[in-house]
Amino acid sequence: MKSITIEGQLRTETGKKATRQLRSQEMVPGVIYGGAQEVSFYASAKALKPLVYTSQFQLAEVNVDGKSYTCILKDLQFDKVSDLLNHVDLLELVEDKKIVADLPLKFTGAAAGVKEGGKLVTKMKSLKVKTLPKYLKENIEVDITNLELNGNIRVEDVKEDNMEIMNSPRIPIASVVLTRQLKQEEATTAPAATAAAPTAKAAAPAAKAAAPAKAKEEKKK
Numbered sequence: 373m374k375s376i377t378i379e380g381q382l383r384t385e386t387g388k389k390a391t392r393q394l395r396s397q398e399m400v401p402g403v404i405y406g407g408a409q410e411v412s413f414y415a416s417a418k419a420l421k422p423l424v425y426t427s428q429f430q431l432a433e434v435n436v437d438g439k440s441y442t443c444i445l446k447d448l449q450f451d452k453v454s455d456l457l458n459h460v461d462l463l464e465l466v467e468d469k470k471i472v473a474d475l476p477l478k479f480t481g482a483a484a485g486v487k488e489g490g491k492l493v494t495k496m497k498s499l500k501v502k503t504l505p506k507y508l509k510e511n512i513e514v515d516i517t518n519l520e521l522n523g524n525i526r527v528e529d530v531k532e533d534n535m536e537i538m539n540s541p542r543i544p545i546a547s548v549v550l551t552r553q554l555k556q557e558e559a560t561t562a563p564a565a566t567a568a569a570p571t572a573k574a575a576a577p578a579a580k581a582a583a584p585a586k587a588k589e590e591k592k593k
Contacts, residue, residue, distance in 0.1 A: 373510050375431040375442075376422050380413040382437040400457050404434060404441050406471070407464035411436055417457055424448060424457060427497070429476055429510055432462060444473055444508075465505040472538065473508060474498040477545065481517035485548030490521045496545040499530065500538040507534040514545065521548050 383390075383401060394401055394414050402420075404411040413436045423432050423445055434441045447461035463471060476498045486492050499512055512532060519525055528541035 373431060373508065374428065375433055377433045377435065378415050378419050378423065380415040380434050380436040383412040383414055386412070395456075395458070400460060402460035402462060404436070404443055404462045404464050406469070407441065407466055411441065420457065420460060424460070427476060429473070429508075431465075431508075434462065442505075444471070467505060470502055470504055472500060472502050474500050475509065476511045478511040478513045479516050479546060480513050481515045483516045483519040483548050485519055485521035485523060488521050489551060490548040491551045492516070492519075492546065493549055494546050496527075496539075496543070499527065499545075501532070502536040502538055503534055516546055519546065519548050521550070523548055
């Protein structure tokens with residue numbers, strides 16, 4: 373799994389004044405929790421950028437005061453006005469302690485329904501799982517090869533060893549829907565089939581009416 377290294381500094385001063393001073397120097401305060409003790413630190417916004425501005429799931433090796441902490445990103449705070457990163461919360465990974473993490477979904481294969489002219493719609497980008505740190509991975513692969521037109525793949529269809537999926541099992545994560553073109557084709561085909569039915573019904577009485585006349589002619593012969 374991808375990992376990035378972040379050089380941090382131990383925070384010795386707290387409070388609004390100290391926090392404002394850090395931010396004025398393009399530093400971001402943060403906290404590491406979940407391990408033996410909580411660690412307050414700060415790091416440059418530039419160093420945190422690869423961890424924050426990505427859709428990938430990755431580990432962070434944070435070096436603070438001579439110690440290294442293996443973490444995952446848990447929470448972010450941004451300034452409401454400037455939209456700059458204000459604070460980060462990192463969860464330290466402990467070998468025998470289960471954690472909850474959001475793992476991205478990776479869809480593989482070509483859906484059968486798409487080959488028939490449908491459109492693939494992905495409704496979830498990640499799943500929340502509970503597992504031990506050693507079982508964490510970059511993504512959860514979901515094979516959509518057998519996904520048919522108007523079909524769904526739901527959370528309950530995803531099976532992962534050594535992981536408990538926390539999302540509601542009936543929530544759809546991907547589906548194949550009718551495209552506008554297919555809907556138009558179906559709308560055109562339906563009236564044509566309906567119009568053909570009365571024609572066949574109308575032909576039946578005419579055939580019955582012709583039968584006695586034909587019988588009379590044969591009798592005269």
